[in-house]
Amino acid sequence: MANIPADILLALLGLLCLLFVLFVWMRQRRGRRVTAVSPATTPQSAIRRITVYVLRLTGFALVSFIIIAFLMTIYLNIRTVIEETAPAPSLVEIPDDLAFPVEEITFTGGDDLALAGWYVPPQNDVVIILLHGYGGNRTGNIWHAEQLYKAGYGLLLYDQRASGESEGDHRSYGWEDPADVAAAMDYVHGRADANNVNIGIVGCSIGGQIAVQSAAQYPDITAVWADGTSSVRADDIPPSDHPLLFLVRASNYLLDWLFAQRLNMEPPPALIEQIGHIEPRPVMLVAGGQSHPLYGSESLIMHRYATYAGEHTAVWVIEEAYHCDGPAHRPDEYAERMVDFFAAAFADAAK
Numbered sequence: 001m002a003n004i005p006a007d008i009l010l011a012l013l014g015l016l017c018l019l020f021v022l023f024v025w026m027r028q029r030r031g032r033r034v035t036a037v038s039p040a041t042t043p044q045s046a047i048r049r050i051t052v053y054v055l056r057l058t059g060f061a062l063v064s065f066i067i068i069a070f071l072m073t074i075y076l077n078i079r080t081v082i083e084e085t086a087p088a089p090s091l092v093e094i095p096d097d098l099a100f101p102v103e104e105i106t107f108t109g110g111d112d113l114a115l116a117g118w119y120v121p122p123q124n125d126v127v128i129i130l131l132h133g134y135g136g137n138r139t140g141n142i143w144h145a146e147q148l149y150k151a152g153y154g155l156l157l158y159d160q161r162a163s164g165e166s167e168g169d170h171r172s173y174g175w176e177d178p179a180d181v182a183a184a185m186d187y188v189h190g191r192a193d194a195n196n197v198n199i200g201i202v203g204c205s206i207g208g209q210i211a212v213q214s215a216a217q218y219p220d221i222t223a224v225w226a227d228g229t230s231s232v233r234a235d236d237i238p239p240s241d242h243p244l245l246f247l248v249r250a251s252n253y254l255l256d257w258l259f260a261q262r263l264n265m266e267p268p269p270a271l272i273e274q275i276g277h278i279e280p281r282p283v284m285l286v287a288g289g290q291s292h293p294l295y296g297s298e299s300l301i302m303h304r305y306a307t308y309a310g311e312h313t314a315v316w317v318i319e320e321a322y323h324c325d326g327p328a329h330r331p332d333e334y335a336e337r338m339v340d341f342f343a344a345a346f347a348d349a350a351k
Contacts, residue, residue, distance in 0.1 A: 073251045081258045085170045087162040088135040092116065098142065100149040107158075107187040109166075110179025115158050116165035117184075120145075121193040122154025126222075126346055128200045129184050130157045131207030133324060134171070134230075137164030143327050144202050147335040153342065154194055156184055160210070173259060174210045174232065175268050181214035185221075198222050198349060200342050204324040206230050208285075209271065212305075215281065216274035223345035224278065225338055227286040228298055228324040229305065233270035238304045248295075272308040279310025282345045284337075286326055289319035298323060 094102060102118035109115040117138055128148050132140035138157035145155050160177055162168030181201070188194050200223045203211030208226030215221040231237055234252035260267045268274075275283070285306060287299035299317045306315050316337065318326040327334045 069247075073247075073254070077251060077255045077258055080255065081262050084134075084173055085259075085262055087168060088164075088171065089162075090137050090164050092137050092139060092159065092165050094118075095139070095142070099146045100155070102155075102157075105158075105187070107183060109161060109183040110176060111161075111168075113161050113167040113180070115161065115167070115180060115183070117156060117158030119191075120149060120155040121191075122197055123152035124154075125196070126198045126200060126342070127154035127156055127188050127194055128202055128342070129181060129188075129211075130155065131181075131201070131203035131210050132157075132160065132163075133204050134173070134206035135163060140204065141202065141207075144204075144338070147339060148202075148342070151339045151343070153200070154188075154197065156188060158184060160207075170263070172263055174206045174213065174230070175259065175263060175265065177210040178214040178217050181210065181221075182218055185218065198346055200345065201225070202227075202338075204228055212271060212275055212278070212283070213268065215283070216277040219281075222281060222349045223342055224281070224283040225286070225341060226283065227326065228288065229271070229285060229302065231271060231301065232268055232274075235270035236272055236301065236304070238300050271305060275305050275309045275313070278313070280312050282341070282348075283309060283313040284341050285313065285315045287315060287317045288321035288323050288325065289317045290322040 094104075100120055102120055105117050105119045106114050107117070128145075130138070130141035130145055132138060137159045141157050145157055149155060158180075159166040160171070161180055162171045185199055188197065188199065199221050201211045201215060201221050202225045203209070204227045208229035209232060211224050211226050212229055213232065215224045231252075234249060234256050237249050237252060240249070256267055285302040287297070287302040289297050289299055291297045297317075299315070302315045302317070306313050318330060318334075320329045
């Protein structure tokens with residue numbers, strides 16, 4: 001109970017009070033009817049009255065539950081949209097123990113927003129753009145960046161719009177962010193040390209979702225490594241026979257509509273509609289295998305994405321991981337797989 005926000009508790013209390021008032025009113029009406037008409041009591045009539053009363057009480061409880069569930073779904077979805085679109089600023093400093101040198105940069109993203117980031121010139125002919133999780137900043141990609149730097153790749157890590165030190169008065173759950181990736185590519189190609197390089201992309205969670213969306217829209221992205229890729233629309237969520245999951249999936253359609261109203265834009269296509277456009281470029285979808293009590297493992301949604309992608313999309317499930325924490329469980333294997341993935345991708349692109 002202590003973990004339930006106060007406003008939700010107040011909303012529940014208000015609903016319960018309303019239902020209690022309705023219950024008392026129904027009891028009073030029934031009492032007046034019984035007083036007005038007092039038939040002779042027989043065992044049969046008593047059983048009939050008790051049965052009718054129980055059925056009415058059960059129906060009242062069922063209707064009350066449906067009303068509460070419906071109202072709470074609307075309330076929680078509205079609250080989710082408000083929280084998930086609010087800016088998430090944070091101060092970003094270069095760690096003293098950072099294993100690679102960075103240049104602090106700013107470039108102009110979509111909507112003319114100033115986006116802050118770090119840049120590392122390539123030692124080969126490839127620059128990898130790294131995208132952090134929702135509400136974080138570029139420091140969330142340091143581990144991945146270090147592994148790629150050791151392999152000679154150039155790096156561009158930046159704070160997504162309205163996050164970290166980047167401008168923006170709202171976040172968009174990845175809906176508006178592909179335009180910023182396009183701006184990041186323009187920035188890279190505009191540098192004298194990288195104007196002819198190839199581009200790869202790495203993302204975690206919402207960053208993975210943005211990476212897949214961006215690759216679907218921009219053919220200049222040669223390869224995609226997406227870990228714990230989040231959904232874009234309700235259609236991305238795997239169907240389920242579980243009644244609670246059915247309700248969750250249904251409520252996500254309302255959530256899509258609320259996001260569209262808040263952002264004043266047409267929703268982008270679901271990721272299952274976009275991912276096939278990346279073919280024949282390679283995509284690696286990384287998933288945690290640990291199961292959520294209600295939703296199951298995130299590998300379910302990664303395999304769903306893969307069924308809509310081309311033959312050059314693969315899924316790697318790290319059974320002991322939950323969400324984007326594969327490097328903590330298998331650092332050596334993760335680094336080797338990621339570096340080898342990009343090496344093979346760019347070798348094929350050069351043919």
